[in-house]
Amino acid sequence: MICRAQGMKPVRREHLQAGAGGSWNTYALPPGTELEGSHFRMIGTIRLDPGAEVGLHTHLTNEELFVILEGQGLYEEDGTVTEVGPGDMLILQRTHQHAIRNVGKGPLSFLAVIVD
Template sequence: MITKRADMKTEIKEKMRGGEGVVNFTYYAPNDTEKNARMLAELSLPPGASIGRHKHENETEYFIFISGTGIADDNGTEKPVNPGDVMIIGDGGAHSVKNTGSVPLVFSAIIVTH
């Protein structure tokens, strides 16, 4: 199956998980089409925007950073993130991410249920 970018669903979420600003979503696939894949999406955070700290239960989330720069809370430790970096939050883990740069922070987000 190939889905063209123009056919992908988009969504804007404000103050996601208690964060600041907006998060722009482009869904690679609907979340009900792939077994154990709760989310397959590209997220874009404008400068200053963030996703608030939250926990994952019975699932693992992967962030694959594509462009921009930011700070990620990785289970209580803040770390810079750059293009090419990957963040993995396992079952029971908590995280957040903030765009600290001057251009959008863009990353793929994949959530796999256990």
């Protein structure tokens, strides 16, 4: 399966997981879409505005991977906060809690993948 960049349109989202601010999200596999026989639940890039965040939330039934593409952020996992930047990979396992906030002057962009 190939998802071409020109076929994916950015979608404006506000207050992701009850976090502050907004983002432009571009999905290869939008949330709520299922591929028969696949464990993927969402695949996309998230471009958080300066000061915006994905609010603190728990993954009870799935896991998530973030790959930071550009910008600077603060990543919180289970109460521990760490600075993150381009190239960092953030792996959240089932039953854990996380959030990410853009602390830079430009966008914070990352690839996000959710799997069961």
